[in-house]
Amino acid sequence: MTNNKIADLRKQRGWTQEHLAEVSQVNPRTIQRLEAGEDASLETLRMVANALGVQIGDLFESISDSNKGKEIEGFDKQKADQTHQWLVLHKFYRLCLIVGFVILMLILISLVSLTDNDRILDIAGIAWLILWPIGLGVIKVFQTVWIEPRLSRKYPLAESLNPAYNNDLKGTTKKHSGLWIAGIIILVILMIAVIWAGLNFYLFKLFGI
Structure with missing residues (x-):
């Protein structure tokens, strides 16, 4: 391969x-050989391209070996396809989890509303609000621990080492970072409210105050 752009x-x-x-x-000596124009395996080129945030073909202005060029072109296309599929399924499963959680919460509040006890309604209402940030946290953990590893095994070329791939996920994370902070603050406030309501309830029962 000639006209190597790795150094640039x-x-x-x-x-x-x-x-x-x-x-x-990879080994520093491998980088030296690549920048000198020596050939390397697709796996090595893949790792270097991932680190630089480019496709393998973008590492070279031209490839003297036509067979090698076709192999690299096919690899890049396969990698792009797998990354796209990974992201599509990741968003789909997340949407399913959130929709299912919202439906469950609506069912719970509907069942609680059937009671006429005001004290139970107050406590259940506070608990229902607390469940929102907790439920979203559980969804996040389930997504990270269960869904993402299985997607990565199904689409091994859609690697998280790819900076372009990371930027896509970071963009999504930044959009929701404010919601996560707000959720934590709400959770703390509601926990304090539950403790305060419980203390008032027991003080009233014990001392009539």
Whole structure:
């Protein structure tokens, strides 16, 4: 392969060869050989491309070996397809979990509303509000611990090491970061409210105050 752009891509980011080797999890000597124009396996090129946030084909201006070029082009397409499928299914499963949780919460509040006891309604209402941030937290954990590993096994080329892939997920995380902070604050406030309501209830029962 000729007209290697790895050194230029690395320098654009202000990285040394050692840093690129560390980020891509390859030997520094491998980076030196690649930048010198030596051939490498697709796996090595994949790891370097992931670290630089580009497709494998973008590492080279031209590829002298036509068979190698076709192999790289096919690999890049397969990787892009798997990353797209990963993201689509990830969003779909998350939406299903949230919709299911909302339906469950609506069923719970409907059942509680059947009682005529005001004290039970007050406590159940507070507990119902507390369940929202807790439920969203459980969904987040389930998504991270169960769904994402299985999607990654199904689509092994859709790697989280890909900066472009990470940026997509980071964008989603940033959009919801304010909601997570608000949820935690609400949870703390509601826990204090429950404790305060419980103390008042027992004080009233014991001392009539």
